[in-house]
Amino acid sequence: MRAGAVPVHGTHPIVIRVLAFGRLRELLNAGETALDIRAGSRVGDAWSALADRCPALDEHRSSTRIACNGRIVALDHVLRDGDEVALLPPVGGG
Amino acid sequence: MGQERLASARVLVIGAGGLGSPALQYLAAAGVGRIGIVDDDAVDDTNLQRQTIFSTGDLGRNKAEVAVERLRGLNPLVAYDPIALRFAADNARELVRLYDLALDCTDRFSTRYLINDACVLEGRADVYGSIFRFDGQVSVFGAAGGPCYRCLYPEAPPPESTPTCAEGGVLGALAGIVGAWQASEALKVLLGIGDPLIGRLALVDSLLARVREVRFERDRDCALCGDHAAIVSIEREAYEGTPPATGVPELDAERLDDALREAILLDVREPHEAVLGSIDGALRIPASQLEARMSELDSAARYVVACRVGAKSLWAVRRLREAGFTRLTHLRGGLLAYAARHAEFEFF
Numbered sequence: 001m002r003a004g005a006v007p008v009h010g011t012h013p014i015v016i017r018v019l020a021f022g023r024l025r026e027l028l029n030a031g032e033t034a035l036d037i038r039a040g041s042r043v044g045d046a047w048s049a050l051a052d053r054c055p056a057l058d059e060h061r062s063s064t065r066i067a068c069n070g071r072i073v074a075l076d077h078v079l080r081d082g083d084e085v086a087l088l089p090p091v092g093g094g
Numbered sequence: 095m096g097q098e099r100l101a102s103a104r105v106l107v108i109g110a111g112g113l114g115s116p117a118l119q120y121l122a123a124a125g126v127g128r129i130g131i132v133d134d135d136a137v138d139d140t141n142l143q144r145q146t147i148f149s150t151g152d153l154g155r156n157k158a159e160v161a162v163e164r165l166r167g168l169n170p171l172v173a174y175d176p177i178a179l180r181f182a183a184d185n186a187r188e189l190v191r192l193y194d195l196a197l198d199c200t201d202r203f204s205t206r207y208l209i210n211d212a213c214v215l216e217g218r219a220d221v222y223g224s225i226f227r228f229d230g231q232v233s234v235f236g237a238a239g240g241p242c243y244r245c246l247y248p249e250a251p252p253p254e255s256t257p258t259c260a261e262g263g264v265l266g267a268l269a270g271i272v273g274a275w276q277a278s279e280a281l282k283v284l285l286g287i288g289d290p291l292i293g294r295l296a297l298v299d300s301l302l303a304r305v306r307e308v309r310f311e312r313d314r315d316c317a318l319c320g321d322h323a324a325i326v327s328i329e330r331e332a333y334e335g336t337p338p339a340t341g342v343p344e345l346d347a348e349r350l351d352d353a354l355r356e357a358i359l360l361d362v363r364e365p366h367e368a369v370l371g372s373i374d375g376a377l378r379i380p381a382s383q384l385e386a387r388m389s390e391l392d393s394a395a396r397y398v399v400a401c402r403v404g405a406k407s408l409w410a411v412r413r414l415r416e417a418g419f420t421r422l423t424h425l426r427g428g429l430l431a432y433a434a435r436h437a438e439f440e441f442f
Contacts, residue, residue, distance in 0.1 A: 019306075021297060022226045031302065062346055062426075063251035065310075072246070072310040086308060088297070090247045091226040093264055094113040094201040 012039040014081035016046060022089045024064065027056050037079065043068065044075035046085060064089045096285050097125060103284045104128040106189060108181045108209055109199035110157040111135075112144035112269030113223045113276060117197055119147060120277035122165040122172050126284070129165070130175040130193055133157040144266035181205055183330035186212035195219040195283055197276050203250045208333045210235055210243035214319050215328070219283050223276040225264050230272040230298035233291045234279050236319075240292035245313040245320075248434075249346075249427065268300045317434035324434040332403040332430075342411050345398055345423045347431035353423065357396035362410045363429070372429070381406045384413060393419055400425035400432075 013036045020028045028050065037046055043066050051057045065072055067086040068079065079085070105126050107114050110133040121129055137145070137152040137160060145157075152160045158176040165174060179185060181200070190196055190212040198209045198220055206224070213220035213236040220235040222243060235242045275296070282288045297306045318325045325332075345353055350373075359376040362384065372378060379387045381401065391397070391414070399414070401407040404427050411424045425432070 021229050021299070025229070026227075031299070060251065063247065063249050065246060067308040067310075070306070070308055072308060086297075086306070088295070088308065090203065090251050091224045091229055091231050092201060092203045092206065092251075093225045094109050094111055094199050094223065094269075 013037065014039050014041070014079065016079055016081075016083045016085050018046070018050065019084065019086040021087065022091045024057065024060060024087045024089050027054055027060075035085075039081075041079050042075065043073055043077045043079060043085065046079060047075070047087075050087075060089050096287075099285055100125050100281070101127045104130070104193040105280060105284070106130040106132065106193035106196040107199055108132045108196060108205070109201065110145075110147065110161045111141065111199060111201060112225065112264065112266070113199035113273035114157075114161070114197070115145045115147040116270045116273035117199055117223075117277040117280070118161055118165060119168060120274055121280065122169045124277075124281055125169065126172060126281075128173040128175065128193070130177055130189065131158040131161050132177040132179060132181045132189065133161075134178055134180040144264060144269040146266075146270070181208065183208060183328050183333050186328055187216055190216045190218050193218070195221060195280060197280055198222045198224075199273065199276065204333045206243060207250060208328070211318055211325060211328060214242050215326075221276050221280045221283065223272040225268050225272050227263060228265055228268065228299065228301040230268050230296075230300070232272055232275045232279065232296040232298070233294060234283060237283065237290065237292045239312070241310055241312040242316065242319045244318045244325075245316045246295065246310050248313070248317065249431075265300055268298065271298060271300070315435055317430065320434065322434070324430045329403065331406075342408060342415075343423045344426040347425065347427055347435060350398065350400075350425060350432050353398050357398045357421075357423065360391070360397040360399045360410070361429070362399060362401050362406055373432075381410050384410055388414070388417055391419065394421075396421040396423075398423045398425055400429050402428045403430055404428040 016035050018033050018035050025031050065088045068077055068083055103126050105121055107118055110131050135157050136154050137148045137157055139153055147161050147164050156178045158178050162174040162176040186208050195218050196213055198206055210220050219237045222233050222235055224231045279290050282290050295308045314321045359373050361372045361376045361378045362381040364380045399407045399411050407424050411422045414422055
């Protein structure tokens, strides 16, 4: 590896901003929170880190869609420092 | 020109509640030629906090009928169709077909999927709005080339995790914002103006007074509008809402292949549902024969129990548990959900 290159699964932390909506806003007790994760982490890793803090999240995993920087992404999407990740559970009321 | 276009347009508003109240008033005031209103519910005093088309004198009366009375006073030139029925699998496509587009102003997930599916199958746009506490969502599904609700949310949430507005509470004025936005999107689609919310989900955060937007695309694996769509008709059992899965372990369709390395697929579809075959190695016992054929099952083996859409299999798991079987998993969404991910399978 070149000197100074960022390792894909290194130990350098990156910080992402997590926005939670609907039910998840209440479960996480915050609409917005910062999350430190390892460089090279994927959206699914960020979810797992949040679910460690708040195990009640897990029953919402399969129905929640996640957006990164304003675009819906899959759980294997690789995160970068400063990304804004929005957790979007379905909202059903009317 | 625009006014003439609206006068010849027909709009179906499904749900005359918190979202329907403002949406209906702006559509009628704008002069949409024909407005159908579907709601089988009666006005209740807890509705008045957000369902502003109703008054205290309307308690106990059908919402669609009261709404039409109010709207006639606002614009008598519109033709109104009060439809005091539940929007259901047996009338969904027929109703949607009679109008140019539909507004989803309902408050339950199973009906939202039903509206989306009927709209896509009938080639109509589904102008969607939903609210929960302080959060709202708006989008336009089913427009030509655009994504549908299932592209965004392939899977309904667990029923017990999703309180309705009546249970969870909602900021009444948020219903006004989202419902009025739906009317605005419907008018834009009818008039062919502006940039409707196609492939865009607007997120209204009334606490922070912020609107965000998330972009999404048509999902090529979508069970309804994907390249190998599994949903080609409206089947009642798919919309009756999955009963709460009390303690029954569920398996997502994407993990079925992995699970079948250790488990046997128990296919409980009826013969008429399974004419085109099943997964290799599956044990086929129709739910209607389960009692009589239980002796064919091995209580030491693991089974993934599957039916077409995931309702009968849940019943079968419960029945097998009562009979002493313990190593059972239920395939969420049924074999249709699996087939949607595997073009080589044709289950229906």
